[in-house]
Amino acid sequence: MLLREVEYAKPGSVAEALELLASNDGARALAGGQTLINVMKARAASPDMLVDLNGLDELKGIELAGDGTLTIGAMTTYSELMGSAEAKARPILGEVCATIADVQVRNRGTIGGNVCSNDPTNHLPPLMVAVGARMTIAGAGGEREVPAEEFFLGVYLTAAGPGELLTRISIPAGKKDGFAAVTLGADGTCIANAAASVNGAVRVAIGCVDAVPVLVTANSTEGVADAVRGANLMPPSDVHASSEYRTHLAEVLATRAAEEAAGR
Amino acid sequence: MRRLDGASKGGGVGFADAGASNPVTEMSETTLAPAPVEVQKGWGGQSVRRKEDKRLLQGEGVFVDDVKRHGMGYLHFVRSPYAHAHITRVDVSAAEAIDGVYGTLTGEEVAALTDPFFQISSAPGANIKDFSLAVGKVRFVGEPVVAVVAETRELARDASELVEVDYEPLPALVDARKAQEPDAPVLHDDADGNLMWTGLYSWGDLDSAFAEADRVVEIPELHFHRFNSTPLECDGALVEYNRGVGQWTIHTNNQFPGFAAIMMGPAMKVGLDKLRFVTQDIGGGFGNKITSHPQLVVCCLLARKLNRPVQWTEWRTDFHLSMSHGNERWFHDTEVAVKDDGTLLGFRTKALDDAGAWLRYEPLGGVIWAQVTPGMYRWRHIELDFTQVATNKAPVSPNRGYSRMQHLWFTERVIDIVARELGLDPVEVRKKNYIRAEDMPYETPNGCVYDSGDYAGMLDLALELIDWGSIPGKKAAARERGKLLGVGIGSTLDSGTNNFGQSRLINPELQFSGNNEVATVKLDIFGEIVVTLGTTPQGQGHETTAAQVVADILNCSVDDVHVRAGHDSYWNSHAGFSGTYASQFAVTGLSAVKGATEMLAAEIKKLAGAVFGGVPPEGLELADGGVRIKESPDAFLPFMACGAIINANNAGLPEDLDVTLNCRYVYRPPFEVPDVEKKFGNLTLTYATQIHVAVVEVDPETGAYEIVDYAAVDDCGKRINPQIVEGQVMGATAQALGAAVHETYEYDEDGNLLTPNFYDYHVPHALDMPPLATGALESPSPFTPLGTKGMGEGGGAGIHAVCAAIQDATGAIVTDSHNPYQRVWRLLQEASA
């Protein structure tokens, strides 16, 4: 419950934030804090310095381009996204955010934080993979863009490395999306989840089954179950689900997400 | 929310005229006689708004962590990371060297300064040595090993990481079914094995029952799982030591100070008067705040050692790891003697109870189930072989429904499984076998007396609330949508006001019996009516309901009655069993209040009679905030005058006037010591009834399910405040539903708790709750001064109902009390195989 000693810095710009992260080995970015602070309470991780990204306008904002591309600042909170008129261009985003945790968490927690923490039970990593999002990472050498499929590297590990920051996420236009989950209680932590997007072919990204979202593709919704079986999932067992049960759920939820997407 | 004949809001109805008293049936050795129930008009029976709310709504409640003392040190426990290990070295020097660390306490010190805690058990459990910190060995993950006290919370936490403890890990025992195998790891060498207590209970004539049976239904294994009520506020204390008089003031939220004192005093080798317990607002208890005495001892020792107040806040993870898990119990090799028409004749079973690493309130769970031996049913031939073992898990101690819940779940499972086997309707089997209203008061096979109740009537009410007739249509509609709908009944009892003599069935050498509770009521100098209780309420509205009882007797307004908040040993308003636990306040606490107030009323009349020149009490009445002569009401003495005369202006009063206007009353329920040989006798005074119905909708593809409808009918006798009663009915329901679907304390094979916090241990929130319809009956208890019965624990009705509903939906036999989605999915796989 009680954190270890930590230094705190509140940079006035992204450049300053990057500088702090690069020059302090044990520095971590503090986004919404709805995960990181709890991790620090448990002393499961204890950064030497927290670089507070709250208040950096450069990381805020949601823009809708003429071609339908949505660009979302990494420090956009779930609540902000849910309330954004622009974000309604891709309705699944707000719909899924509305099922994450609770109001208090949604008021502080951020899209970027959800994505960068890459907890296997998070909602957004599979969703970003399914919709084909592109992640912009800023570092000492400037900015680069990484497709979502290549962004997630391992549990709590993404392509945004030490000294780098995810600054924004670009999401192409589209509306035929779906998301299905079995959760611990209504709108609770996911035991298994799947995000789907239909654009000709069917893309389904499955969460909770591996260190990173598992992407399968199929020509039709009917082919999704086979595609999932073909992925030879070996999910972990935990107190909520055995590996066998999780695998089964993955198949069912992938199909449901795909059907929801196709039906839009 | 729908209510039927239930809590009235606002305007009162007085005592409901429900449920005619039942004819007294012949009873054997018990000496209970029905007491006259006074029907009063007025405050009793009204849903009076709570006095407690004003402060709680403004954040002005005083919970233990709100209490501060100058110079206090914050305590953090170093806890065992192993389920089972020898402690080979403890070195606190690095921690103590930190600036701002005030000191530490180790197991070695504790062993030198204190005696092991008194054990309730007979051998072999009697032989274990339980100290307030681990001595020589750790026996569960999270067991406190060393205590560190420092200037700030964070520093105590930091310093605890510098305490060096070396362990030699040992194999862990996590399955109680393996506890008595020859190669099982042994937790307590002093007990020579993991068996803590065992006893065989047998009543009636099982051989004849099984001979008479048309068939014997066999149930190899039933399992009631480990969970608890996770009160939102965890345990805590702020302890001050007065060196000059050698007395500790223990600000805490322990809900049974009577028990804590009895355990702590001898261990600390001090008289009980040296332990002053002070509680005010407590953030939920549900039984889980009864066994914090080891931690309180540590706080006391440190307050004395360090010569400063010591503050302890238990964090959520600490609570989950170490505090008060509910009894986990298996029922093996159950055999039920039944007739083909569904008549139940009797059963035998082997109950295996997992006590965890220490017996803190156990093995009382080994007898407390016997308060409800036959459940709600009329079978007379019962045998239960009870065995309790130790395992490398958190110590078990009372959890809402304590031990009766486990047994009642068992009987309800038996009913549904028998019904299924015989192809009969579970509703009909229940009605056929329920104890009948006309049988009340009903003596059970082991001599307990169910005081009153109409089970069949309540079941009908519950079925009406759930719209039973619509269920087949709803099932069909669900099938259309690809879902499975199931309905289940959970009928259960909330036995209240313990006869502590039942402890002798566990250990014949114990010198406990009966029960008691205390209240004082006085008129102050300015005529203020001041009440003190011996209880430690955690939200049950004691201040309000006590005021209602007082106001009715003194014929004044509840607003004129000031009930002190909480508990304080200094008020001398407590007795050996004082506290708030075991569904008894409406009987013990309120009867004490009634007794004290009646004493006060009599004294007021005596005083007034003397002041008026010799008017007898019959000629006087209390009204309008004073006392007056009935025949000539102008002769009126306000309470203020009464209080002033006795306290400050008493010259000239008759010498033999025996009036203090400060009345203390000890309520003692009418109990005998049970027959230890036959394990026979009345163990509880009252029996509240709950009958619930749950409707679940299962997604057969995933096993995920939702509780889509729910009805709860409650009967706790006369309700002093129906709204307060209903609130606890609802709360108990929510907790039962949480336990049924999500809440479990599950361990891995190394003894690590897999649900050590609210992230993995899902507690239901507002979105998880089903629609709820409630109903109420009032069958007064013939045995209590107010006709009330204790209530609040709820008997686990929600668990029983959900199990039954899942069985109905899936067609599979439900054998576990905990049915998360994964288990339901497996049941479906098995059912279709």
Next chain:
Amino acid sequence: MDVTVAVNGTTYERDVEPRKLLIHLLRDDLDLTGSHVGCDTGNCGACSVILDGVLVKSCMLLAVQANGASIETVEGLSEDGELTPLQQAFNEHHALQCGYCTPGMLMSATALLRENPSPSEDEIKKALQGNICRCTGYWNIVEAVKSVADA
């Protein structure tokens, strides 16, 4: 580190360690013990406060993050001991028993009603999803909020 924070209209200045949680600043340093701690994983909501108009769980913010902010806690809801309509509704509908979750519930309900003066029952439940209660089962709490919403 210096922190300046306005709570219920009063400005406080304290020097705190960066690691101190906002809930501990409120409870331990400012003696505002109305907000409570019920868990250690940010699940229970007993610590909920309104910070710069936004409902947050104060156990997941560092005190230093609140520097310059304006915070509302349960102590600031009523004036001169007069219960607000929302608080009265809680009393009338028996929406509290032990009272430990109540400050958090009140703050969540307050935030909801400011944004949505006439919420449906489902919207109320969703708004209270981040507040755990073990005593009431939530039904009376939802009714209490609903009664103020309909008013």
